[in-house]
Amino acid sequence: MAALNQLVPIPLLRLFFFFFFLASQLALACDAGDRAVLLKIKAGFQNPGKFTSWDESVNCCTWYGVLCYPHDDGGRVTSLIYYNIDGASSGGLFGRLPDELGDLPFLSSLVLGNHPNVYGVIPLTLTRLTRLSFLNLAHNSLSGALPSFLSQIHSLAVLNLSFNKFRGLIPPEFFNFAALRYLSLEANDLEGVIPSTIGNLSKFPLPLHFTLSHNMLSGDIPAELGVPNWETLDLSHNMLTGDPTALFAANKAITYMDLSFNKLEFDLTGIEFPIKLKKLALQNNMITGSIPPQINKLDHLFGFNVSYNQLCGIIPAGPVMNRFDDTSFFRNKCLCRSKDTCLAVGF
């Protein structure tokens, strides 16, 4: 590879690999069963304009949004990817997600996003996809209760259901995934408490990315929220109450934490911040106490906001806190840069 690099300029090399990839796709003869399933999916979505290449006379491994991988009996469909970049303005899929999506046994990635006219529930048949690792259905109009049967897909690593219309309580069984690394439920109509079974997400020890922001969740944060190995956690813009201190300890791996715009009520004074934090957003809550001096040990911290809380005391001067201007601290009860500048940030 290194030798090839020296002989051939990079763009040419890229072109070479692109054509190599294209040729490998062309050479694969599409599995007849997969082709029949895709044609049913096309009909289920009311023959959308973007699927004109989905023509029976053409090898289905070359169809728009379809990728295959060679298997003994021909090319099996492994990816179905149609993220509609035009959004609401044009194109896109129509109708419910067809049950036949569950009939592509080699599917590992399914991305159908930004189709405002795709509505209804997620079909139960998806649980048949035992190789599915990437499921992105963001920015559709899917509705109903959160489908907890998705956790039966043990291969699932990424699940993106953000910007849909899922509503109601989060079922306690929902978090029972085997291998999930990324979960976004952002911007739905979820309400009620975060079930304590959220601790069940920790069965897989790798760092987790989780977003529940912009819902209508309420009630006290469960202590089990401190169990999973979060790398990023976004619970912002809900109505959560209680005490999230289980999330804080110097040795936690979390780098990004957003708890802003909730009703959290706890004392910050005794908190030990995770040392790897890059962003900590706590603004617009009801946090009391003062900012602990340990904050100045967070070398990586480049986003920090505690404004609109009930904090008091002097902001501990140091290399980290000096990075932030008054808008990170204003509208607290009696928080001061120093004894002389209390008024500047306090009110």
Ligand SMILES: *[C@@H]1O[C@H](CO)[C@@H](O)[C@H](O)[C@H]1NC(C)=O
């Ligand atoms: C999930 O969907 C949102 C909204 O489209 C997007 O911003 C985010 O990058 C997606 N994440 C993944 C891992 O696909």
Ligand SMILES: *[C@@H]1O[C@H](CO)[C@@H](O)[C@H](O)[C@H]1NC(C)=O
């Ligand atoms: C959570 O995980 C435990 C242990 O695997 C299991 O016994 C329990 O049923 C799970 N809870 C739910 C609600 O699925």
Ligand SMILES: *[C@@H]1O[C@H](CO)[C@@H](O)[C@H](O)[C@H]1NC(C)=O
């Ligand atoms: C902190 O949050 C407040 C309130 O939402 C906002 O007005 C301010 O601009 C934010 N400051 C920073 C530095 O993000």
